[in-house]
Amino acid sequence: MPACRMDLADVGSPEALVKLILQAEPDLPIPVPIEDLCRQLDIMAIQDLDTDGFEGGLITDADRSEGIILVKKGVEERRRFTIGHELGHFLMPLHIPDQAGKFLCSRADMLRLKPKEGDRRQRMEVEANRFSSLILMPPTMLRRSMSGFREPDLQHIPALARDYKVSKEAMARAYVQQHGENIAIVVVKDGVLLRNYKSFSFPFITCSPGRAVPARSLLHRGPHDRGVASDFAECVADLWVDVRRGERAPKIYEQVYVQRDGCALVLLHAETVDEEEEDEERQLEDSWRVGFKAKRR
Ligand SMILES: [Zn+2]
The missing domain is CATH 3.30.450 (Beta-Lactamase)
Structure with a gap:
């Protein structure tokens, strides 16, 4: 059964989300068709982002009924990661943007692996990166x-x-x-x-x-x-x-x-x-040496 938003509602962690998507899509090919997956999960369009200093963005409404992903033109591989990252923001209900209805994410956000303690924004970026990495490179x-x-x-x-x-x-x-x-x-x-x-x-x-x-x-x-x-x-x-x-x-x-x-x-x-292994090796070496000496005597 193809993955749908209803089954993913209220799932808060990137790991749980990816697990559910993969269960619904057991034959997902490699490379993962991330843009098709986005469309299936209520992303209406993927458009070019022209705002300087940002790699990706997401426009959505307060109840997340649908979304538009914005992505900077450029290398295809990086674009795919950015799309995965923005899809992560869209699917995680606790991800709330600074600016109502609009996430904007920088290159530094895309590289973030650990949040500063207590920094809610950084924690969202780290989770979006984990989601993108897990969906594009499913661990199994x-x-x-x-x-x-x-x-x-x-x-x-x-x-x-x-x-x-x-x-x-x-x-x-x-x-x-x-x-x-x-x-x-x-x-x-x-x-x-x-x-x-x-x-x-x-x-x-x-x-x-x-x-x-x-x-x-x-x-x-x-x-x-x-x-x-x-x-x-x-x-x-x-x-x-x-x-x-x-x-x-x-x-x-x-x-x-x-x-x-x-x-x-x-x-x-x-x-x-x-x-232990090193001791055994040393003992073995010693025994050879002793044996060798004994023979020569
Ligand atoms: Zn982000």
């Missing part, structure tokens, strides 16, 4: 697409982004969340870290947004071919993460993917050193 489908790849690899990102028709950055964000390994992806422009996305248990990244990528990073040890993921190289852990005194540092491996115009992605893969 994405995990299925990723099931063939065991080890993380930046080469997967452009391929998955093409299949799901989303930007590489939107895919990188979803990839780190759905991958079973302990990974982070850092977004770089002209050698400066812009943003980082990390899996839940990846350690805190010490290089903050706006700062130069550490000088000893693989990023600076090129040349790297554009559009080709580099080999992995191990680096010292404290290049990227905080290693507390007395704590065992994880092993960190870096991989670089250089894009156009000074943009690059850096994948960080942390492997926790298993103490």
Whole structure:
């Protein structure tokens, strides 16, 4: 049965909304036909947005009987994410715009992952982003697409982004969340870290947004071919993460993917050193050494 507004009324969270839509649309193809879905869910039109400084908008009435999505002209992949974001505002009944009947969302809103505590507007933006990401890259489908790849690899990102028709950055964000390994992806422009996305248990990244990528990073040890993921190289852990005194540092491996115009992605893969395994290895090494000595005597 196709998804309809009536079944979605009063559902407040992005996760619950997407779950209901996917239940009603079990054969939703990839890439998700987001504009068709909008029309089915009472969006009457998707129009160009010309207001400077904004990526998207939504015009709707107080009782949300219907809506018009406004989206800035530009790259198709980003446009799709913006449409998903505005559909999220439209479907979530607790999302109330600053200006009666009109949401206007900036590029910074589209990138927001965590709201400032107590900031209602930012919380709405974060929820709209979660909705867009979940509807364009449904986790069960994405995990299925990723099931063939065991080890993380930046080469997967452009391929998955093409299949799901989303930007590489939107895919990188979803990839780190759905991958079973302990990974982070850092977004770089002209050698400066812009943003980082990390899996839940990846350690805190010490290089903050706006700062130069550490000088000893693989990023600076090129040349790297554009559009080709580099080999992995191990680096010292404290290049990227905080290693507390007395704590065992994880092993960190870096991989670089250089894009156009000074943009690059850096994948960080942390492997926790298993103490027991390390002890066993040491014991085995010792026993070999002892055996070897004994033979020579
Ligand atoms: Zn918004």
